Structure formats: structure tokens, C-alpha cells
Amino acid sequence: MDLETRQRIEYNIIIPILAVASGLLLASIFIVMSGHNPLEAYVKMFQAAFSCESFKRCALFTTLQLATPLILTGLAAVVAFRSGMFSLGQEGQLYLGGMTAAWLGYVIHLPPVIHPAVAILAAMLVGGIYGWLPSVLKVRVGVNEIISTIVLNNIAILFVTYLINFPLRADASTTAHSPVIDDTARLMSFAPGSDWGMGFILALIAVGLVYLYLWRSIPGYEQRMAGQSRRFALFGGIPSSTAAIRGMFISGSLAGLAGAIEALGVHGRMLQGFSSGLGFDGLTAAILGQVHPLGAFVVAILFAGLRNGAQLGLQFSMRIPRELGGGIIALMILFVAAPQLYQPLINRIDKWISGLSQSQQAKERV
């Protein structure tokens, strides 16, 4: 392996792995403080998250179901970041997408398959438009997208909350929610008693398509070049504003798809507190996953596993608060943001591997 490929692999794989390990290590202090053996707790947690007793009682299915929206909001962040837009707007786009799908799920009546397809496409369109908005504001008037997307998140969440509390409220229950969707609109699940289903397949397809879009297609090339170096794009004749706007539309539609899957596949309606930060968890999955669709996919499953495992493994069986799962995620992000921390270790690994390949070459010469 040549120097360059090796260094790329080291950076893109070793650093996230080290960050995950460091996060677990530091969090173990809290487990010790609560009077438990961290090793035992982690074993329990991972067993709880990724085990499968039977087809009907399968924690892994739950983890994958929890991972589905994270994969999609993660992809949304990947596409936005790769167009040079630091968009934090996935949460708001997810809310609007979920609302659109939930609404179409009961106001129109269509045959199976077609009904969810229509609802999903509409949700993606709405999410896309909500992603397009901050990019146009940025390109035309120079509004910083970090600020505009944060503001737009609040607007979207409050608007949806208003809708399900007043005009679209189903009944007088304590938590506000919209009416239940038609059975024809429901996304199929794979196992009884689990919400893990078609949505996950859609997320998998999205991972592949986003990869193809970014690295194989002309528009993907344009938006990556524009994202990496505006001046280079201008110099080469790449329409970088168009590329950024297009990227943000795609990003928003992916987050909208995440909302639609939650509404049609999990809750069957729109409800208050629909997302507990799915947008932000997806965003962090994208960052820890090195802004790559495959990385975001793997990390999204890891995050879902941590949350699920913290609930089932830690809270239920060991009485450690499940919030520790979120705490571990936060620590991992902190560590991945500090790659310098690992430089000495990486240098040693680098030396060790180059030593191996040199001795191998020496052997070949003999």
C-alpha cells in the first residue's frame, strides 16, 4: 500500500474508531461512579442493542429501526456539507416532512404502495423546499446558513406543533397528535411487534444513491468542487451557486424522507415531540462518519445501538440512567473533533505499518 492511500485510511477510519473508544473509556468513569463495573455494563449494553433472541423478540430490529431516521438525516448532512453549506436544518426539514406525510396519510385515500409513495414524495418535496430556502438566502443575500437553518428549525417545529394542537388535532388526549393514517399509507414492517421495515430499505437505497450522486455524477462533482474550493469552482467554470442550491434541496428532501418514514412507518401519525433531536444526531453521525455516506450509515447504527442499549441494557437491567447513551455519543463527538489528540498514536501506527511493508519488500527482494 502506498503512503497516500495508507494515510487516507488512517485518517478516515482510525480516528473515528479511536474517538469511539475514547468516548466509551471516559464514560466508564460515570459508570464506576454509579457503582458498576464498566466492562460488564458495556457488554450488557451492546448485547442489549445488537442481540436477537427470536424473530419476535429482537433488539437488533429495534436498533435498526431507530437507526433509519438517523441514517437519512446523516445523509442529509453529508450532502449539505459536501456542497459547502454547513446546514443544521435537518430537524426542521424532518418535522415538515413528517407532517406532510402524516397529513396525506389520512386526508387522501389511495391504494396501498401508491399511498405511501405519494406521501413520501410530497414529504421529500416539502423538506427539499425547506432546505432550498436557506441556500437561496445565502447565495442571493449572503445570509449565513448556520443562523438561518437554526431559525428555520424553530419555525418548522413551532408550526407543526401549532398544526397538531389546533387545526389538525385528532382528539383531546394529553399529548397533541394528528389523526391516525390510513392502513393503506402505512409502511410495511418486517417482523410482528417491530417497526423495522420498508423505511430501512429506503434508507439503504438512499445511502447507495447519495454515494453515486456525490462521487459518480456530474452534479455531485460540481457540488463537491464548489464545497471544497469556491475559487477553484469559479476558475474552472463550475456554477457553484446552482450546485449549492441543488445540494441543499437534495439534503432537505433526505431529511423530509426521514420524517415521512417516522410518520408512516413508526408513529402512524404526527405527534408532539415527534423527534428527540433526530436531526442533530444525524448531523453528528455525519461528522463522526467523516462526512461520507457509508460512514454516516455505520455511525447511525452505532448511535441507535448506544441509545437502545442504554435503555434496555443499562436502565432496565442495571438501573444506570439511559441518558448515559446520549452522554457517550456527546463524548465521542468531542473526541472526533480533536484529531490532533491521536497524532502521536497515528504516527506510531504509521511507522509500524510502513515497517511491516518495508520488511515485506525486503523479503520479496531476497
Place this chain on the structure above:
Amino acid sequence: MEPAVEMLDITKYFESTRVRANDNVDFSVGKGEVHALVGENGAGKTTLMNILYGLLRPDSGTIRIDGQQVEINHPDDAIRLGIGMVHQHFKLVPSFTVAENILLGTEPTNALGILRKSDEIEMVRDLSNKFGLPIDPTAKVGQLPVGMQQRVEILKSLERQAQILILDEPTAVLTPQESQELFHVVRQLAASGRSVIFITHKLLEVINVADRVSVMRKGNMIGTRKIQDTNIREMANMMVGREVLLRPNKKPMTPGKPVLEIENLVVAGPGGIPAVMDVSFDVREGEIVGIAGVTGNGQTELVEAITGMRHAELGKICLMSKDITRRPVSERRRIGLAHIPEDRIAVGLNLETSLDENLVVTRYRQPLFSWLGLLRRGAMRDLSKSVIERFSIRAAKPGGSIAMLSGGNMQKVVLGRELGGEPNLIIANQPTRGLDVGSIEFVHQTLLEARERGAAILLISVELDEILALSDRIVVLFSSRINGRMDASDATEEQLGILMAGGTLEEIPA
């Protein structure tokens, strides 16, 4: 001659790039001597000087100052030993006055630690009189011309009692007149018993200013010569390690029809102030038109307007008889525009992506490289292969990264992309800036080949020898306007220097 600096058996190996930047290098400078240190990029000159100035530590070797063995671990040690360094990029505070910059860190204060402004000005005035380097101590450094800023740097070193002064490519940013003044200053410093180490790759300067010259190549010291015992040819051959063509071979050509026509062009610069005022000229097939001028007289904006990176306020730009004044970059490129940008790293390349994706940026829409909206990776790889071969970019690989390439190889990547498609018009902005003798020869040859093929070339350069050696016609820019045009065959460096400084040729007595 008594040695002021002796560097013996210096070796420095860089782990990260696996390069032996200095390999058992010996180097010595006498008291009162101007010693030129020359070599191609990456030859190890700067490493050697950074070791002397305490910015790097050698793996092995000894340094003696005035015969005493010393350890230099930090620039503070170097300053204490009387070593001063003027870097290529000045380390000055633009919003401070000359006096404040020179005395930064050694300001005179009263018992309460409060600055004494009037003393500062007096001290700097004394210093500048003592060394015959006139300067206004109260002027703001940011508003001074580059030559004066350099003088501030030199005075700063002298204020810190520098006996040994390292000048890192000091003339790279100067006009010919400013360079002449600098040579005078350097000779004066040597006459006062100080030693000056003069890093450069311009060999004519070596002859003009130095007593001795040391040539480095690939981390080795090739040799040291007295100036009277050597010549430019020998130095160039020592630098490159083979025979070099110093003056490009320019064949006579009859220019064809106009390719680029510019009429009354006005372009706004930073802050909306016009940076190009009422400029008109044309460039024809098989012709090189040189734009001479000191940096910052409108060249950047002119180039950006022609290439479509900045819009023109007024006037007209025609390429191949098509009005392109308001057309996007992509369309100009389609009509046959090639652009070698001034800042090849920030503008001409995207270091975060592969060689393939860098090379295809100007033509990814062509059917050869795209199919149903998808990129044809195979065709891109073939393009990389052919550019690597044709421009002998040995360090690059198809599909590989370009961030690790040397400056010369990066320039070749840009050249390979811009000249590969047989363009009609080539805008070459400072195409050899920062390159070494061997690479300059290559760039010049390539541009001349394009000219012989019938391409029109607009060459923008602050290097007068380059303008004179390559151009057929010369246009001088001064303060946003054209301040003179001449045929290259009639032009002299002196005349151009006067026009570049805003003068007129009538002023010189015949």
C-alpha cells in the same frame, strides 16, 4: 577572510516527507562578505537557513559563529548571536508605524513601563541615518511600498545588532529599481563589516551583488565559487545538474487574426474602486503579448475580467470575434480560453481532491468525460495518464492526491490541464513565480510551443527578463491604466522599469 558563520556537516532528515533536505552540508560565510545561496526549489537552501536561524534543529553537524561552537535552538538564540533574518513574507504589523514595528518588543519605556513615543521616533531616525537607509519613522507600514517594508525588516534586524543578515529571496517582490537600491544597501552593509546571506534563484542578481556563491542541489552542497571565477551558465548547470537553455529559443512568427480584443475595459477592484481604467489592446494568433507592471496595478482584475471570474463594468471583451463580456466562465472555456492563474494553489487547483478531478474541471461537460450525467472515470484516468506523461509529473499518479506535490509539479498539473486541450487563447499570469531554473525553462518552452501552434498568449509577469524574453509586444500597466506599449525587440529593462514606475520615456535624456 575570517569566517563569521561556519556550518559543518549539517544533516537534516524530514520524517513526514522522507526527504533528506540537507545531506552533510558545509557552508561558510566570511566577515564583510555578501554570499549568495542558490538552488532550485527543494534544494535545501531554506532548510539550511532555518537551521542557522534556530527555526529547525539539525540531526547532526556543528555551527560556529565567529569561531565559537554554538547551539541554536530558537530564533532568540540566533538573535542573541547577532543573526537576523528577513523572510520572503514580511513579518510586520501593517497598522503600526515604522518606528513601532522596528522597536516591537524592545520599546523604550519610562520607570512606569509607559512607552516613550518621541524617543522611539528619535531612535529609529538615528538608526536609519547610521546605516544610510532613509525612512519616515512615523509612516504606517501598511501604506508603504514593498521595497520600503523590506527596508523596515532590515532595520529591525540591524536594531537587534545583527552582524549576519539572512535575506530570503528579497527581490521576489521588488521592482527593478527597488532591487537596485537593495543591492546598494546590501553592499553598504558588507562594507561596514557585516555578512549578508542572499538567497535567490535569479542568477543575474548573484553576479550583481555577491562576493561568493554557494550552489545547492537536492540537499547537497554542490560547490562554492568566487563571483569572478564563475558565470551564469556554470551556476545554472550546477543548480540543475545538466545543461540549461537560459534564453528560450524563439522562432520568428507572423501574427494572424486577432483572438482576444479588449476595448475600453473598466473593471472594479476591491471596494468598488476602478482597478482597470479604459484599457484597450488585442492579442493575435501566434503572438505573445506581455503585460509588464508592478504587482497591484490592475493585473489581477484585468485577468479576472478576461477569464470571467469578475465582471467588467464597462467596455467590451471579444474572444474569437465573439462578444464574451457578459458570458460565464464555462462558455469562455468552450470557445478556447485557457487560464494559468497567479495563485495556482488557491485558484488553479483543489488540493482536497484527486489529480483526475483537478484535470477535468474545465471540460467535464464534454461527451468524452460524461455519459447520462455520470462522470466517465476511465476517461478521466486516461487524461491523467497522458498529462503525467506529456508533462513528466513523475510524483503524480492517476487518481492520486495532489496535495503532496511540490510547487513545480503543481504548476505542471495546471499547465497540463490548461495547455492540453490546444486552446486558442492562453492567459498566463505569473506562470513561473516561485519556480526554479529547470521548471522555468520548461514553462517557457511550453508557452512558445503553443505560440508556434498558433495560439494567442497574454503573459502577465513581474519578471522583466521573462517579459522581454518571451513577448512579441509589451503593454505596461501603471495605476490601472496602460502607460506605454512597445515592440519587445525595441524594449529595454530600463525603459520598462521607468514606465512601470509611472514615468514617461521622454524624461530620459537621450
